[in-house]
Amino acid sequence: MAFKKDFLWGGATAANQYEGGFAEDGKGLNAIDVLTNGSATEPRKVTWVRSDGTTGATPLEWGSDFELPAGARPALVDGYYYPSHTATDFYHHYEEDLKLMAEMGFKCYRLSLNWSRIFPNGDEETPNEAGLAFYDKIFDLCQQYGIEPLVTLSHYETPLGLINDYGGWKNRKLIKFFENYVRTVFTRYKGKVKYWLTFNEINAVDLAPYMGAGLLDSSLQSRAQAAHDQFVASALAVKLAHEIDKKMQVGMMLAYQPVYPYTCDPADQIKVMEYNQKMLFYADVQAGGCYPNYKLKEYEREGITLDISPEDHALLKDYPVDFISFSCYGSNVLTTHEKEAVDSGNLGINGIKNPYLETNAWGWATDPDCLRLALNVLWDRYHKPLWIVENGLGWSDELTSDGKVHDDYRIKYLKANIQSMKDAVNLDGVELLGYTMWGCIDLVSNGTGEMKKRYGFVYVERDDFGKGSLKRIPKDSFYWYQKVIASNGEDLTI
């Protein structure tokens, strides 16, 4: 038997991609509410206005620099489509959706709180009661179904007021606003929610600074300060959780997937090592409690100065996270031999293509061994309990003439990935708390804003431009996952 009896099988969503109800019951705007739709070839855009009334939209791409024109403030602008506004409308379908999750046998459901539903501008002292009440209904239903919630405090949902009025996470004032928000929800949901995550994919501060940290520029100085402020805010969340309810556990959340060198040239190994440092820096601080030397050296070289106090150092040291969670969809390849990769036809839309692996239509490589590799790296380095909180396959599922979705490709992907995490537990002895498949009910893609890039066990009838009945239809993978959970991961047969 690989998995412990209380292994937390389930699925994951994020408010900004799933919830909708973007302006209902007093909710304010967040960073993603002003983000347009895009596609595999067309980036999403942040729409903005200037004080003279001029408007525009600036492309936002993961891994690329982002900077708004001088004087521009992110805002809603007429004539654009914003997928987060309705998303797949969990706000009005939560009863139906939680019932479907319960039918699959979920032990756990990862969701995020929409911060601006509770503090509409982000800097208020008192919360919006209607926002808090919405999540009460969710947690009460979860309790009824025996589903343990795993709650992300911020999944790219920085309130827009904190971006426009304070400049986002590079401003230390956000630490206080976050602390107030966290104290409010920890107190309110004490006894209902045991497991918390602070910032979704905290390394997005580096990879997508607007999304991860509400930054309107991507300078290294701003990213470094924003990351530091989020570290302090996270440590404060750990402190508060342990004070408010000893049973609460707070984890960090990292985007982490294995990266392979394209060749055995040592220069390629160095490139991979440096990339890993860039990614793992966040876990080094949040699990290890201090800044690693490689980062201090980098900041020294680049002339970065942090606003950091002795109290900050003490907080980081005294309140490391209780566990480490991460997202992992596949793997990537890096090289100093680009030409060789191009000549061999291995340059894909998402960088270097691994000739041993298949990719989906968005260029993401599916990798049957990614979870075992990632779990071992994180376990060996930190020795903290781990939790896979995102894994899955984005695919343009089609409804067939029988009114069903036959997603055998997803079942095949999940079978290999679950086997890989099973090996990490069985063969390597990694301590794993749970597995929540990403986008368990179809939702809007973060990277492209499309509906077409679907991950769910449940199909939601809605297209890329907001049309469709929002009807829920279980896919073939729904029944397969039901069997996997019922057998606690023993039966993976297709």
Ligand code: BG6
């Ligand atoms: C992770 C995010 O980066 O990947 C999710 O935490 C996101 O929000 C997921 O949806 C999959 O990415 P995408 O672009 O396919 O939606």
